[in-house]
Amino acid sequence: MSFVIGVDIGTGSTKGVLCTLDGEVVAVARRDHAPSLPRPGWAEMDPVRDWWTEVAEILTELTTATATAASTSTTSTSTAATAATAATASTAASTAASTGTAGTVAGEGSEGIEVAAVCVSGLGPCVVQTDAELVPRRPAILYGIDTRATREIVELTEQLGADAILERCGKDLSSQAIGPKLAWLRRDAGAAWRPDDRWFSAHTYVIARLTGEWVLDHHTASQCDPFYDIHRQDWATDWVEAVLPGLALPPLVWPSEQVGVIHEAAAAATGLAVGTPVIAGTVDAWAEAFSVGVRRPGDLMLMYGSTMFFVQVLPAPTSVRGLWTTSGVEPGSHTLAAGMATSGTITTWLQDLTGGIPFRTLLAEAAAIPAGAEGLVLLPYFAGERTPIYDPLARGVIAGLTLRHGRGHLLRATYEGIACGVRQILDTFTGTERVVAVGGGTQGGLWTQIVSDVAGIEQIIPRQTIGASYGDALLAAIGIGAVPPDTDWTQADHVVVPDPSTADTYATLLQTYTELYPATRDQIHRLAQQ
Numbered sequence: 001m002s003f004v005i006g007v008d009i010g011t012g013s014t015k016g017v018l019c020t021l022d023g024e025v026v027a028v029a030r031r032d033h034a035p036s037l038p039r040p041g042w043a044e045m046d047p048v049r050d051w052w053t054e055v056a057e058i059l060t061e062l063t064t065a066t067a068t069a070a071s072t073s074t075t076s077t078s079t080a081a082t083a084a085t086a087a088t089a090s091t092a093a094s095t096a097a098s099t100g101t102a103g104t105v106a107g108e109g110s111e112g113i114e115v116a117a118v119c120v121s122g123l124g125p126c127v128v129q130t131d132a133e134l135v136p137r138r139p140a141i142l143y144g145i146d147t148r149a150t151r152e153i154v155e156l157t158e159q160l161g162a163d164a165i166l167e168r169c170g171k172d173l174s175s176q177a178i179g180p181k182l183a184w185l186r187r188d189a190g191a192a193w194r195p196d197d198r199w200f201s202a203h204t205y206v207i208a209r210l211t212g213e214w215v216l217d218h219h220t221a222s223q224c225d226p227f228y229d230i231h232r233q234d235w236a237t238d239w240v241e242a243v244l245p246g247l248a249l250p251p252l253v254w255p256s257e258q259v260g261v262i263h264e265a266a267a268a269a270t271g272l273a274v275g276t277p278v279i280a281g282t283v284d285a286w287a288e289a290f291s292v293g294v295r296r297p298g299d300l301m302l303m304y305g306s307t308m309f310f311v312q313v314l315p316a317p318t319s320v321r322g323l324w325t326t327s328g329v330e331p332g333s334h335t336l337a338a339g340m341a342t343s344g345t346i347t348t349w350l351q352d353l354t355g356g357i358p359f360r361t362l363l364a365e366a367a368a369i370p371a372g373a374e375g376l377v378l379l380p381y382f383a384g385e386r387t388p389i390y391d392p393l394a395r396g397v398i399a400g401l402t403l404r405h406g407r408g409h410l411l412r413a414t415y416e417g418i419a420c421g422v423r424q425i426l427d428t429f430t431g432t433e434r435v436v437a438v439g440g441g442t443q444g445g446l447w448t449q450i451v452s453d454v455a456g457i458e459q460i461i462p463r464q465t466i467g468a469s470y471g472d473a474l475l476a477a478i479g480i481g482a483v484p485p486d487t488d489w490t491q492a493d494h495v496v497v498p499d500p501s502t503a504d505t506y507a508t509l510l511q512t513y514t515e516l517y518p519a520t521r522d523q524i525h526r527l528a529q530q
Contacts, residue, residue, distance in 0.1 A: 006472025023489030027065035063271035122202025144176035147392035152180035170325025211260030279479035291471030298433030304441025365408025378417035419454035
């Protein structure tokens with residue numbers, strides 16, 4: 001029996017999943033981490049500790065789970081989960097995910113069980129500079145929540161032209177783009193940037209550690225603005241030379257392509273067999289969209305995670321100011337995307353701020369508060385904001401506080417503020433036919449209900465909500481030809497529909513929310529400079 005493994009490096013954790021070729025979850029594993037915020041506007045990670053080491057540990061744990069499955073044809077038990085039959089695999093996986101350790105479920109026999117392929121996705125786009133031996137020269141710079149390259153964004157926009165960048169790259173330059181961050185690194189590193197240095201995103205660094213190969217998938221490359229032509233789906237080498245002469249560029253592949261095999265050093269570190277195929281993978285949000293069948297034009301994924309993210313499949317490339325047009329997951333495809341800078345991270349901050357009480361307690365208190373949080377409104381710009389306002393100096397605002405407001409009001413206002421931001425972004429999308437909600441924030445029901453109420457949308461909640469690592473596992477199966485390219489493992493669990501009784505309250509709240517940012521922007525910008 002063959003298994004595939006998917007691993008995703010997220011902002012708050014690394015997660016792995018072991019699956020059969022028909023999408024049954026056999027085991028899961030997790031390691032938690034957090035980005036470093038060494039200066040205002042900076043967001044970093046240690047590529048060795050937070051990316052490679054965690055992925056290696058998870059692969060070791062999952063290959064051990066495979067061996068356990070091979071050794072018995074009855075139920076296997078671990079510290080994370082106990083499953084009576086293969087039919088309860090999803091329940092076991094959910095239990096294991098909550099505890100951060102792997103759970104196993106027996107396979108159909110004890111002979112011929114192997115890991116057939118591995119695929120890795122990761123937060124992104126990120127950038128880490130390494131030497132030729134893959135030793136990082138400095139911490140990795142994260143995606144749009146790292147806003148250090150503001151100067152370079154302005155300079156490159158002036159050099160190449162805002163309209164030309166939008167037309168060729170499918171989006172304006174912003175803190176999400178890798179080009180300005182590479183320019184910042186080149187300027188900061190100076191002579192320390194050597195000709196044989198390489199640069200990676202999170203998942204491609206791990207791929208290099210697993211296989212020795214330096215590649216970049218088309219989707220991630222399409223976020224390396226202004227260095228990728230969205231129409232030709234290839235590097236814009238003339239602009240690379242104009243901006244960063246001599247910068248080496250990795251070969252481009254599609255996320256489902258095999259890019260190499262596990263070499264001996266990686267086998268020793270992970271427990272995988274030498275020669276196991278490794279599939280390219282992509283940025284986590286796109287792997288997550290793939291995991292829930294967001295693959296047809298008009299499909300839109302709404303991801304509830306550390307940040308709120310949106311991915312819509314397009315029939316053809318387009319340029320929409322304020323949104324991001326990118327290459328998609330499947331060969332030749334295109335997507336339109338948007339992202340908020342913070343969402344789930346605010347709930348973690350609030351939980352810590354209120355003494356670390358069990359989150360279910362905080363959630364119950366928020367659910368008991370009526371719509372509108374009794375006059376409280378929150379702007380969720382705790383780390384600046386990406387779409388829709390593109391303001392790295394924006395900051396969180398809580399307005400309307402009184403002595404009667406408690407922690408439950410704050411959580412409800414957080415959910416409602418994020419939902420207002422979602423509504424603003426969704427209003428800029430066109431042609432949306434189906435919304436699929438994914439991510440850890442879909443659990444519990446309150447957050448998704450508030451978003452449906454504020455945004456006026458129906459959301460499909462999949463039965464399997466493991467996320468990007470599940471999409472990676474499917475990409476692994478497709479990449480080795482074990483399943484057809486159009487295979488879709490997702491199944492709907494239920495649909496969240498708007499509650500009409502909240503419509504008037506949320507219309508008023510949305511108006512207040514929309515007016516609050518421009519009314520406080522100048523004052524907030526002054527505070528952000530301190």
